[in-house]
Amino acid sequence: xxxxxxxxxxxxxxxxxxxxxxxxxxxxxxxxxxxxxxxxxxxxxxxxxxxxxxxxxxxxxxxxxxxxxxxxxxxxxxxxxxxxxxxxxxxxxxxxxxxxxxxxxxxxxxxxxxxxxxxxxxxxxxxxxxxxxxxxxxxxxxxxxxxxxxxxxxxxxxxxxxxxxxxxxxxxxxxxxxxxxxxxxxxxxxxxxxxxxxxxxxxxxxxxxxxxxxxxxxxxxxxxxxxxxxxxxxxxxxxxxxxxxxxxxxxxxxxxxxxxxxxxxxxxxxxxxxxxxxxxxxxxxxxxxxxxxxxxxxxxxxxxxxxxxxxxxxxxxxxxxxxxxxxxxxxxxxxxxxxxxxxxxxxxxxxxxxxxxxxxxxxxxxxxxxxxxxxxxxxxxxxxxxxxxxxxxxxxxxxxxxxxxxxxxxxxxxxxxxxxxxxxxxxxxxxxxxxxxxxxxxxxxxxxxxxxxxxxxxxxxxxxxxxxxxxxxxxxxxxxxxxxxxxxxxxxxxxxx
Numbered sequence: 001x002x003x004x005x006x007x008x009x010x011x012x013x014x015x016x017x018x019x020x021x022x023x024x025x026x027x028x029x030x031x032x033x034x035x036x037x038x039x040x041x042x043x044x045x046x047x048x049x050x051x052x053x054x055x056x057x058x059x060x061x062x063x064x065x066x067x068x069x070x071x072x073x074x075x076x077x078x079x080x081x082x083x084x085x086x087x088x089x090x091x092x093x094x095x096x097x098x099x100x101x102x103x104x105x106x107x108x109x110x111x112x113x114x115x116x117x118x119x120x121x122x123x124x125x126x127x128x129x130x131x132x133x134x135x136x137x138x139x140x141x142x143x144x145x146x147x148x149x150x151x152x153x154x155x156x157x158x159x160x161x162x163x164x165x166x167x168x169x170x171x172x173x174x175x176x177x178x179x180x181x182x183x184x185x186x187x188x189x190x191x192x193x194x195x196x197x198x199x200x201x202x203x204x205x206x207x208x209x210x211x212x213x214x215x216x217x218x219x220x221x222x223x224x225x226x227x228x229x230x231x232x233x234x235x236x237x238x239x240x241x242x243x244x245x246x247x248x249x250x251x252x253x254x255x256x257x258x259x260x261x262x263x264x265x266x267x268x269x270x271x272x273x274x275x276x277x278x279x280x281x282x283x284x285x286x287x288x289x290x291x292x293x294x295x296x297x298x299x300x301x302x303x304x305x306x307x308x309x310x311x312x313x314x315x316x317x318x319x320x321x322x323x324x325x326x327x328x329x330x331x332x333x334x335x336x337x338x339x340x341x342x343x344x345x346x347x348x349x350x351x352x353x354x355x356x357x358x359x360x361x362x363x364x365x366x367x368x369x370x371x372x373x374x375x376x377x378x379x380x381x382x383x384x385x386x387x388x389x390x391x392x393x394x395x396x397x398x399x400x401x402x403x404x405x406x407x408x409x410x411x412x413x414x415x416x417x418x419x420x421x422x423x424x425x426x427x428x429x430x431x432x433x434x435x436x437x438x439x440x441x442x443x444x445x446x447x448x449x450x451x452x453x454x455x456x457x458x459x460x461x462x463x464x465x466x467x468x469x470x471x472x473x474x475x476x477x478x479x480x481x482x483x484x485x486x487x488x489x490x491x492x493x494x495x496x497x
Contacts, residue, residue: 003165003174005215010174011181012211016204019182020191022400022483024200030328031185031392032336038399038483039407040476047411049336051391051418052185053329055384057366059186060325062381064090065370067318073251074294074311086319087367093323094330095359103190109320110210116313118213120297120306121220128224138220141227152229153286155255166443176451180385183392186321186328198486225292228300235279238264244298253291257284326366330359379429383447387425390454391418394462402466403480409466417458424450 028034032048064086071082093105125134128141165173181187191200232242241264248254249261257270268276271284291299294314297306334355369377394417395410425447427433435444445453472480 003170004177005218007174007177008181008211008215009208010178012204012208014178014182015187016201016208018400019188019396020200020204021198023188024191025483029335030332031188032332035395035399035410038479039410040479041407044407044411044414045336047414048392049332051387051414052332054418054422055388056185056325056329057362058377058380059384060322060329060362060366061369061373062378063318063322063325064366065373065377067315067322068370070294070311070314070318073248073253074307083367083371087363089319090322090326090363091360093319094327094363095356106320106324109316113313113317114210114213116309116316117217117221120302120310121217121224123306124224124300124302125220134220134224135216138223141223145223145227145230152226152282155286155288165446165449166441168438168441169443169446169449172449172452173446176386176389176449176455179389179393179455180451183388183396184385185332185388186324189328189331190324221296222292225296225299229285230282233280233285234282237279238267238276244295247298248291248295253288253295255286256280326359326363329362330355333362334358376429379447380425383425383429383450386448386451386454387418387421389451390421390458393455394458398462400480400484403477404466404471405462406466406469406472408469409462412465413458413462416461417454420457421450421454424453
């Protein structure tokens with residue numbers, strides 16, 4: 001959690017400083033378009049599209065599945081109705097208005113998600129400690145929880161499907177996530193809707209404020225839930241256990257003594273007769289990370305309306321991510337592959353139709369995969385930032401700040417970084433290979449942290465190949481200077497031709 005919070009904040013700072021304004025200044029429609037403007041060869045567009053697909057499609061699948069699971073677990077609807085509703089909402093949010101409409105819709109969804117997480121925690125903070133700022137009061141909950149002995153097990157869920165990591169993997173994951181966010185195609189594409197390079201930087205600043213509020217509230221949620229479980233579940237007679245245990249047990253979000261707590265009798269059978277009167281100990285309880293947020297209101301005794309509010313906010317956040325991924329994927333496939341490489345003479349209307357058809361097909365395909373998603377699908381989604389960092393970040397950074405970077409250097413860096421990372425993720429997540437051992441550590445390299453290897457390889461390959469190939473000509477240097485020049489007009493010429 002700490003690694004994720006730190007990486008989110010650092011990633012948005014990096015995005016605002018070294019990527020967003022230059023992307024907007026280039027006038028590129030997509031991230032592959034921007035790289036093609038910078039390096040002047042359509043082959044870089046093709047490789048970037050392949051990387052973008054590997055990064056974006058698993059995220060689209062995972063977020064649609066997460067939104068469906070949240071609706072099923074908290075709003076008591078059937079999986080079929082939830083999946084269909086999610087598909088329709090993603091299409092409505094992304095199909096009608098393009099990138100600008102999706103950006104505005106995403107902003108509204110972010111506000112809903114922020115309200116959903118801030119209001120319940122503020123109410124509980126006021127009830128418990130007389131001060132409605134949970135970011136400052138959760139330390140009291142931590143202090144009260146420290147009196148108890150034993151630990152409540154937390155298992156990974158779909159929202160953050162990470163096993164416990166050792167120190168090296170935590171650091172490597174934080175670095176990979178930071179660099180991956182700065183090069184994440186669906187995040188970078190958002191800044192194409194800004195009115196100028198300066199506005200793109202300010203947009204990133206506002207995004208950082210929202211992310212910072214989420215990040216600062218997350219520890220409070222965890223602390224309040226921890227204390228509530230210790231108070232209301234640990235040491236309590238089974239007949240007096242709160243109803244939420246059985247509700248979320250049926251949803252598969254909590255386990256007692258290794259089994260789903262469907263009833264008090266089932267708990268007594270699993271844990272032993274002594275627990276009927278003496279109650280549970282912390283070690284008997286295992287909660288998924290998802291339940292900590294989704295069940296916050298129920299666990300802490302707040303009204304059910306706040307549970308519905310949190311569920312709505314979580315669904316809004318998932319839908320915003322899914323819509324951004326869908327638009328980015330369809331724009332890249334429609335614009336970069338069909339319009340730029342296959343049918344370059346097609347009219348604007350025909351290009352728009354192709355992009356919309358690709359959007360419908362990609363979203364429907366993701367919904368189909370999400371309905372059959374296994375742990376591997378979420379493994380690919382959580383490793384997506386590492387793939388984006390390894391495949392795209394070196395080309396983005398060197399392309400702006402080192403004019404000596406050549407097309408062949410960028411291409412070599414993209415292939416070396418992404419190829420290594422994708423191959424490792426496939427072998428571990430899909431093929432079942434054991435993670436590569438790290439000397440001196442008990443755990444191997446986690447797929448989510450694989451960017452720690454792919455990014456250096458990408459930089460080394462890009463720099464070495466650039467030095468071994470001819471220096472960029474005057475025209476290409478002029479393009480870089482124009483991208484870096486703080487003037488209001490974007491570069492509108494199609495330098496890829």
